[in-house]
Amino acid sequence: MKRARIIYNPTSGREAFRKELPVVLEKFEIAGYETSTHATTGEGDASDAARKAIDRGYDLIVAAGGDGTINEVINGMAEQDGRPKLGIIPVGTTNDFARALSIPKGIQNAVDIILEDKSMPLDIGKVNDHYFMNIAGGGKLTELTYEVPSKLKTMIGQLAYYIKGIEMLPFIKPTHTRVELDGELIDEDIMMFLVSNTNSVGGFEKLAPDAKMNDGYFDVLILRKSNLAEFIRLATLALRGTHLDDPLIIYQKARHIKVTPEDKMQLNIDGEYGGLLPGEFTNLKEHIEFVVPEKFIAKQEDLQD
Numbered sequence: 001m002k003r004a005r006i007i008y009n010p011t012s013g014r015e016a017f018r019k020e021l022p023v024v025l026e027k028f029e030i031a032g033y034e035t036s037t038h039a040t041t042g043e044g045d046a047s048d049a050a051r052k053a054i055d056r057g058y059d060l061i062v063a064a065g066g067d068g069t070i071n072e073v074i075n076g077m078a079e080q081d082g083r084p085k086l087g088i089i090p091v092g093t094t095n096d097f098a099r100a101l102s103i104p105k106g107i108q109n110a111v112d113i114i115l116e117d118k119s120m121p122l123d124i125g126k127v128n129d130h131y132f133m134n135i136a137g138g139g140k141l142t143e144l145t146y147e148v149p150s151k152l153k154t155m156i157g158q159l160a161y162y163i164k165g166i167e168m169l170p171f172i173k174p175t176h177t178r179v180e181l182d183g184e185l186i187d188e189d190i191m192m193f194l195v196s197n198t199n200s201v202g203g204f205e206k207l208a209p210d211a212k213m214n215d216g217y218f219d220v221l222i223l224r225k226s227n228l229a230e231f232i233r234l235a236t237l238a239l240r241g242t243h244l245d246d247p248l249i250i251y252q253k254a255r256h257i258k259v260t261p262e263d264k265m266q267l268n269i270d271g272e273y274g275g276l277l278p279g280e281f282t283n284l285k286e287h288i289e290f291v292v293p294e295k296f297i298a299k300q301e302d303l304q305d
């Protein structure tokens, strides 16, 4: 019998998962799984639980939570040998990663996808000692996300980021930064840089439209020094995915990246604070096998290398 370990964050999103757990467990049982659950207790616990699940030989790990929980599970898995497949149940407020994998909204819909058992090995990013599945970045513009109190995040979700973001925009200053992209040097004033593995970031679904998730490359996007009016124009273009040819944008694929800012710059990893830069980024090609919808596999196969 196949064995699954469900690691869930009971505080994630609107605390919905616990209520649906009996139905989730029944579905897994009908599909032939012996399932056990672990409710996370705080920061870092999902990583420990994932490590233990691998030691105990589970065939499948399921991460139920927001992007923070999925990131922790990936950090627990990334350095272990004999990694099982990883299924995702999005329960958070942003769920960028689940959206990038075309995993549908609704707990039971996501469970149905997991039980279809179609999977694909996908790239994982490493920056300094941390792993990420979606995006890492820095620059004054990305530091806005920490300004949103978590109560506000839970109540009004994604909108909170934008409200706070617009309020802070006039105060954002560029930072002189050295960025090495597979050896090629960029040395200038930048507003932000993003190292992306997927194309879905903070509701901008076409920010890195060419991002293929199993090609071993990051899609790197750098915003040069720009004023408020230019930024608003670019943000509007980015919503439609037509920002990449703009002279204020550098967009390039790279496997290995070094970022050294002249001033203090925070690193953001999958939406959470990840320490201070400098940082060295490496793409780990097809490092974790994710359970995904069939249409996601077809979409990846259609993208150019």
Ligand SMILES: Nc1ncnc2c1ncn2[C@@H]1O[C@H](COP(=O)(O)OP(=O)(O)OP(=O)(O)O)[C@@H](O)[C@H]1O
Residues within 6 Å of the ligand: 009, 010, 011, 012, 013, 040, 041, 042, 043, 044, 045, 064, 065, 066, 067, 068, 069, 070, 072, 091, 092, 093, 094, 095, 096, 153, 271
């Ligand atoms: N029992 C718990 N009580 C409080 N915090 C927890 C608990 N379990 C885990 N956490 C922490 O909550 C963080 C955020 O959780 P998660 O990302 O799942 O939910 P979210 O904030 O609702 O979603 P999103 O990240 O999409 O905004 C995790 O990184 C983890 O450190």
